[in-house]
Amino acid sequence: MSSDRLKQLQPGDPKRVGQYRLLARLGAGGMGRVYLGRSQGGRTVAVKVIHPSFAEDPRFRRRFRQEVAAARRVGGFHTAHVVDADPEADPPWLVTEYIAGPSLQEAVDDHGALPEPSVAALGAGLAEGLTAIHAHDVIHRDLKPGNVLLATDGPRIIDFGIARALDGTSQTTRTSLVGTPGYMSPEQYRGREVGPASDVFCLAAVLAFAATGRRPFGEGPGEALGYRVVNEDPDLTGVPASLLPLVAAGLEKDPDDRPGVEEFLDRCSRLAAGRGLSLPTPVTTMIATRVAETDALTAPPEATKADFAEKAPLPQGPPHVPPQAPPWPQRPPAPPYPPPAPSGGPPAQTSFGIGAAAVVGALLIVAAIWFIADHKGRTAAAGSGIASATASPTSGAGSESPTSDPTSSADPTPTPDPSLEAFEAISAGDCLDAYMDPYEFDDWSEHLPSAVDCDRTDAYLRVTRVLDDDGGDCDAKALDGESTWSYVGGGKTIRLCLERQLRVGECFLGLKGSQKGRIAINNHGLMTSWGCDKSTVPKAFDYILQVTGLTNGDCPSDSRSWDFRGGNLCAKVT
Structure with missing residues (x-):
């Protein structure tokens, strides 16, 4: 999606949770995944699935x-x-x-102190x-x-x-x-x-x-x-x-x-x-952007024929003829963006002033056009984060039927779940061409796991164990480049226990240590991959580190060392 906050639902995500229809992903944290939802009464809400x-x-x-x-x-x-x-x-x-605005962290990261x-x-x-x-x-x-x-x-x-x-x-x-x-x-x-x-x-x-x-x-x-x-x-x-x-x-x-x-x-x-x-103008513009994107995404759908039948008056025929409902009228196509407000009244005012109001209007048009175009037949694979599973449907919140005909008596053919199929195809010992997203702790560079030859340079991960519904723990260690990629859906759970494959010459991300001049590593940085020729790093990191050795002995003189899987990880700052 066009916003860092709103992300398109993936095939493995639930369509509903309780009475709430889910519209987009908002993010994830240590407790679970958060979705943008809509109540039966049309209210926009944030739905956190644990x-x-x-x-x-x-x-x-x-x-x-x-x-x-x-x-x-x-x-x-x-x-x-x-x-x-x-x-x-x-x-x-x-x-x-639901609050349609950026977090204080996002606002300060993007535009500086207030x-x-x-x-x-x-x-x-x-x-x-x-x-x-x-x-x-x-x-x-x-x-x-x-x-x-x-x-x-x-x-x-x-x-x-x-x-x-x-x-x-x-x-x-x-x-x-x-x-x-x-x-x-x-x-x-x-x-x-x-x-x-x-x-x-x-x-x-x-x-x-x-x-x-x-x-x-x-x-x-x-x-x-x-x-x-x-x-x-x-x-x-x-x-x-x-x-x-x-x-x-x-x-x-x-x-x-x-x-x-x-x-x-x-x-x-x-x-x-x-x-x-x-707030400073750049921050109010961020808020206006979020409001516009949310309004476009949550615009109520066009009224159905059933709605029209309830509201349209029936014509009165002769006394001996029962009233007959008129044939369904041909509806004009829905506009690609919300219709303009009726003319003749004063222009709408916002607390952001005329410039920000123009931003909101333009963003509404762009976001709505994007949303309609993006949702015409587009499919995307499901992503899953570190120690954070794709949320499983709750009671009454299973996947919606692919048919829209409420009179059909035949059971619909179950739609294959590409996320489940992808996870079921992975075995212990397989290697994957994915690494952790350096910008978000809970996302991967690929939407779904895909096994590749372990000798390939893009085989970033090795699967050490595959755990199913019986549970278990991957026992990932904090500074050993280990993690978990999970699928949860339809009453089934699959956890892939992962180990980062670091090779000499490859680069990952590090950060400033607690003492001046020291360089630290964390699990997020170890699980990333970053171009050694790049000159910038994501905001969560400070250094690009190039692997110079994985050894039980001393590191090269131009390198620093960290304890890693019983030996030393040697790397230098690029």
Whole structure:
């Protein structure tokens, strides 16, 4: 799709979840995949389908049920309300209000730090949202720039309270902390009980990021970030003087030394002088783009004949002749974009001004034309992410019948699932011509796995095990270039346990280490492939590393080394 946020549904994706028709993919995270959906009443929603690996844990289901119940009670401004959920479904799912806007992370990554008035208004909005959340004894636990959406009428906090469901589950505590490195509070890193003060720490870190364009505790591996959060002072260079004391106090190590969320609300609202969130023009254009794309994608379909029959008046014949419905009229073809508003009234006004309104109109036309053209017969293969499966249909949410004739009595011929067929064709020992998308942690460079000769230079992955419905664990190690590619659908699960095949001369991506001059690697970077002749890297990385050796001995003098699969991975910066 034309947006980084909206992506076309793949053949393995469910068409419906509960009562909600799915329209596009929004993204994925540690808990599952998120879809853009439409309710029966025409409301646009975000539908999160929980990863089956979590759903198999009864403790997760129990806590998920409790946290969803609490989150559904949360009201107030600046939160994306939870509107529906089914913790008992297989897999469980959650529906929230959909916010057509970029995340704070996307806005700052693309257009830089926000000006002082914007940061103050952002702080007031987020503090007001946290106040509503805390009023129902819900703690967010994972407030970060990616969980703050920028809408036309202010910021929205998403995913509040749900992270708590991950606590105490063997699936999670075995692999990682609940939260995002660099934004988690010291008490989260220390494994202590967290309360509202933990969210205050995260809020201060988010405001520091918005004001400077960087994390207050720097970049690097999660372990390094955790050490700095617990033991070192944040780098608040660039935070406006009016906000600096508040942000610094919010980042105190001891929860008792931090101000309350009410103080953030009072001080930020005074600095913002009661004005709403005003954003730089490039960011308002991002919001206008998302609104336009969403409007085009969710435009209601043309009325059906049944709808016309209900609304069209029947002609009145002679008394002895029963009224007869007229023959179906010939409908004019639907326009390729939403029809213009009736003339004669004043022009529509938006908070973005005339220029942004023109952008919205143009984007509506372009996005709608693209959507119609793209959906005429186009098919695409299904993708699946690392430790994140293609969501399986829930109860009442199976694949829709290929026939549209409701009077047909014959059972429709089942449509083959190309995703399932592709996964079933893979065996242990096969090699795949795919690598992890360097821009998104949960996606691969190919939509579906395809076995190739292991001697080929593009045989990036080797399948070590294939796990089926009986479960099991790939036991992927964090820094050994291992991962999982999963298919879940129609009651069937297939997991491919993968190992990155690194060859001398090939390049992958690295990042800055916790100490000056050090270079770090992580699993995402190891699973990528990047052109050695390129001069730029994705925003999540800092270096292009070229493999110079895989050895149990010393590395070449021009190379750096990392422990890797019981030996040394040698690589140099290109």
